[in-house]
Amino acid sequence: xxxxxxxxxxxxxxxxxxxxxxxxxxxxxxxxxxxxxxxxxxxxxxxxxxxxxxxxxxxxxxxxxxxxxxxxxxxxxxxxxxxxxxxxxxxxxxxxxxxxxxxxxxxxxxxxxxxxxxxxxxxxxxxxxxxxxxxxxxxxxxxxxxxxxxxxxxxxxxxxxxxxxxxxxxxxxxxxxxxxxxxxxxxxxxxxxxxxxxxxxxxxxxxxxxxxxxxxxxxxxxxxxxxxxxxxxxxxxxxxxxxxxxxxxxxxxxxxxxxxxxxxxxxxxx
Amino acid sequence: xxxxxxxxxxxxxxxxxxxxxxxxxxxxxxxxxxxxxxxxxxxxxxxxxxxxxxxxxxxxxxxxxxxxxxxxxxxxxxxxxxxxxxxxxxxxxxxxxxxxxxxxxxxxxxxxxxxxxxxxxxxxxxxxxxxxxxxxxxxxxxxxxxxxxxxxxxxxxxxxxxxxxxxxxxxxxxxxxxxxxxxxxxxxxxxxxxxxxxxxxxxxxxxxxxxxxxxxxxxxxxxxxxxxxxxxxxxxxxxxxxxxxxxxxxxxxxxx
Numbered sequence: 001x002x003x004x005x006x007x008x009x010x011x012x013x014x015x016x017x018x019x020x021x022x023x024x025x026x027x028x029x030x031x032x033x034x035x036x037x038x039x040x041x042x043x044x045x046x047x048x049x050x051x052x053x054x055x056x057x058x059x060x061x062x063x064x065x066x067x068x069x070x071x072x073x074x075x076x077x078x079x080x081x082x083x084x085x086x087x088x089x090x091x092x093x094x095x096x097x098x099x100x101x102x103x104x105x106x107x108x109x110x111x112x113x114x115x116x117x118x119x120x121x122x123x124x125x126x127x128x129x130x131x132x133x134x135x136x137x138x139x140x141x142x143x144x145x146x147x148x149x150x151x152x153x154x155x156x157x158x159x160x161x162x163x164x165x166x167x168x169x170x171x172x173x174x175x176x177x178x179x180x181x182x183x184x185x186x187x188x189x190x191x192x193x194x195x196x197x198x199x200x201x202x203x204x205x206x207x208x209x210x211x212x213x214x215x216x217x218x219x220x221x222x223x224x225x226x227x228x229x230x231x232x233x234x235x236x237x238x239x240x241x242x243x244x245x246x247x248x249x250x251x252x253x254x255x256x257x258x259x260x261x262x263x264x265x266x267x268x269x270x
Numbered sequence: 271x272x273x274x275x276x277x278x279x280x281x282x283x284x285x286x287x288x289x290x291x292x293x294x295x296x297x298x299x300x301x302x303x304x305x306x307x308x309x310x311x312x313x314x315x316x317x318x319x320x321x322x323x324x325x326x327x328x329x330x331x332x333x334x335x336x337x338x339x340x341x342x343x344x345x346x347x348x349x350x351x352x353x354x355x356x357x358x359x360x361x362x363x364x365x366x367x368x369x370x371x372x373x374x375x376x377x378x379x380x381x382x383x384x385x386x387x388x389x390x391x392x393x394x395x396x397x398x399x400x401x402x403x404x405x406x407x408x409x410x411x412x413x414x415x416x417x418x419x420x421x422x423x424x425x426x427x428x429x430x431x432x433x434x435x436x437x438x439x440x441x442x443x444x445x446x447x448x449x450x451x452x453x454x455x456x457x458x459x460x461x462x463x464x465x466x467x468x469x470x471x472x473x474x475x476x477x478x479x480x481x482x483x484x485x486x487x488x489x490x491x492x493x494x495x496x497x498x499x500x501x502x503x504x505x506x507x508x509x510x511x512x513x514x515x516x517x518x519x520x521x522x523x524x525x526x
Contacts, residue, residue, distance in 0.1 A: 012406055012408070015366040016366055016367065016406065018366075019366075019367065019404075138366070164364060167364075209361070212361040213361050215320070215356075215361075216354075216361050216364070217374075218324075218325065218349070219349055219353075219354040220349070220374055220375035220422065220423070221350060221375055221378030221379055221426065222374075222378055225378075227374075227377035
């Protein structure tokens with residue numbers, strides 16, 4: 001059960017990163033949310049056979065990790081966690097899509113393989129951007145920014161409770177699984193039968209625990225609104241941040257910069 | 271007008287499954303009193319405490335905090351007045367850092383910036399946990415968690431402190447720390463506990479609950495001398511009154 005505990009501690013560490021004191025951390029959360037949104041839209045809207053256009057988008061996570069002093073290896077490991085799921089989603093692309101796209105010597109690269117790699121890169125970029133947003137802003141501040149951008153409060157509060165519920169569920173799961181493992185004596189411990197009962201218990205226990213936490217929140221004046229500790233306003237710096245990054249992303253999306261550089265280089269060096 | 275008075279009149283609570291948890295309970299706790307609510311498991315102690323700041327709604331009866339009757343309309347004000355520390359600090363600590371957790375209440379009260387920081391720093395200093403401010407709550411020991419949980423409530427500057435089993439699950443050193451801390455507070459204090467030596471040490475008045483009803487309400491010293499009453503309510507005398515070595519009989523509650 002170490003993996004569940006480790007995953008929870010990592011999630012909490014990601015939240016703690018948002019307490020940094022860099023200029024990126026100090027920016028108004030709305031600017032960071034909007035920039036991340038434009039980034040994700042630009043990346044996702046690239047066609048499935050685009051590879052070269054996606055590569056320059058790596059500038060965004062790279063620059064932000066450096067500016068915000070985020071631990072690059074930690075963020076990379078978090079992003080790598082989702083890769084098996086992405087590969088599973090795109091697993092059948094090479095099987096069903098036989099469109100010939102490139103020829104390298106005698107080897108033909110089909111559209112299926114290109115779309116699989118494209119899907120993989122796009123997921124790295126978008127999930128990475130989301131992790132960096134949380135690591136530089138914090139989940140509560142992101143939800144507050146969404147609310148200030150016009151998303152109904154009921155959705156943002158739901159998001160926040162879901163976020164808290166993940167920790168409650170993970171804590172209970174690790175405890176229950178440890179108890180089951182210790183009494184299974186290295187065997188399967190009645191397999192699916194005990195597992196299904198454990199899942200049922202988990203649901204009820206986390207339900208009660210969540211209710212107790214909610215009561216504790218109510219006792220401390222919670223009225224359906226989370227407050228971010230860092231107070232900020234959308235000023236000139238935020239506007240420049242939003243416009244500069246957004247213009248870059250739109251330019252990268254509209255113009256094939258890597259292709260153009262490639263043509264220039266191959267033109268100079270025939 | 272004082273906000274420090276708690277008046278409970280004919281309180282009754284029936285859970286949805288039909289269990290009668292509280293039966294016709296009435297008492298009045300005045301300004302600065304330190305009162306213990308004791309009883310065996312299932313006596314209704316935690317249920318009763320949860321009514322005091324509106325976490326549970328009474329089936330019948332009334333609760334007044336100062337001159338204010340507890341109702342949906344007065345709930346926000348009552349929750350600021352009555353600070354509740356839960357039995358399990360893990361239920362109370364849910365933010366990424368200790369500072370954030372202690373700031374949660376003041377932020378909900380509408381405080382901002384420096385005012386929040388001041389409240390948090392003061393509350394943490396009061397419980398001797400200033401050095402824990404940047405730590406995540408899940409890295410704290412049991413005693414530290416308990417002290418931080420108390421700080422989360424103190425940061426809201428309540429007039430009345432309600433604590434559910436403040437010393438449960440603590441080692442003797444952490445228990446002593448919490449007890450010294452509670453003695454220093456000049457708030458009206460109400461708490462439940464199975465730690466009868468602590469009750470003897472801190473509380474001048476004790477209310478015994480048995481099967482949801484009040485069996486006794488009076489000076490702690492007198493109540494703990496009544497062997498028949500304690501036996502009926504499935505309680506035992508505190509060690510300090512049993513002549514156990516290492517337990518001082520010279521406590522606040524037994525002093526003349």
